[in-house]
Amino acid sequence: MRIFVDTNIISELLEARSQVDYVDRIFAEAERNQWTRVLSVGSFYTLTFLIERFLRHKGIGQPQLVEQQRSILIPILENFEIKDLDRNKLLCGVSDPRFQDLEDSYQYQAAVNAQCSVLLTINKIDFKNVKGDEIVIVTPQEFIEKYLV
Numbered sequence: 001m002r003i004f005v006d007t008n009i010i011s012e013l014l015e016a017r018s019q020v021d022y023v024d025r026i027f028a029e030a031e032r033n034q035w036t037r038v039l040s041v042g043s044f045y046t047l048t049f050l051i052e053r054f055l056r057h058k059g060i061g062q063p064q065l066v067e068q069q070r071s072i073l074i075p076i077l078e079n080f081e082i083k084d085l086d087r088n089k090l091l092c093g094v095s096d097p098r099f100q101d102l103e104d105s106y107q108y109q110a111a112v113n114a115q116c117s118v119l120l121t122i123n124k125i126d127f128k129n130v131k132g133d134e135i136v137i138v139t140p141q142e143f144i145e146k147y148l149v
Contacts, residue, residue: 001035001147004111005080006121007043009140011050014072019122022140026120029148031079039076040110041084042103048073083114098129111135118143 003026012019013027030037039047051069060068085093089109099105104126111119112135119137121127127137138146 001030001033001118002038002114002116003030003035004038004040004107004114004116004119004135005043006107006119006123007039007046008122009120010039010043010047010076012122012140014047014051014054019140022144025148026140026143027079037080038111038114038116039080039082040107041082042106042110044073044076044082047076081114083110085110085113089113099126101126108135118147 009023011017012023027037029035048069051072052065055065055068085106090106093099093105093109094102096105096108099108104123107121108119108127108130112133116135119127119135120140120143121137122139124137124139124142130137136146
């Protein structure tokens with residue numbers, strides 16, 4: 001199985017928010033079953049920014065800041081496939097009338113381009129106009145109910 005992971009899923013982990021237990025379980029199963037986890041390169045850039053902001057908010061400055069960023073980002077790179085979009089796929093994302101949030105459209109394009117069967121997101125409502133396509137869009141709880149129970 002190839003699982004596209006929306007940026008908000010990693011944020012859920014980093015900030016230990018309400019669905020962190022579901023996400024932890026999914027990632028443990030993905031590792032055990034050798035499922036591929038995919039992030040867009042845009043998500044990786046965004047996560048780098050969010051991690052820096054989070055660490056600065058905790059009062060961490062240089063040189064510890066960059067070392068802690070690396071300690072978080074390197075495992076992500078080691079455990080996720082990172083996908084980029086070319087100009088034509090970005091144009092598809094910009095032009096797709098199903099999306100009101102273009103960032104979500106890019107995420108969707110990246111998931112399709114990476115041939116993922118599942119797009120895992122906290123904000124499923126952002127993908128409400130995508131129906132009957134080749135990718136299943138689920139929240140962490142729905143993923144567990146559909147694939148792990």
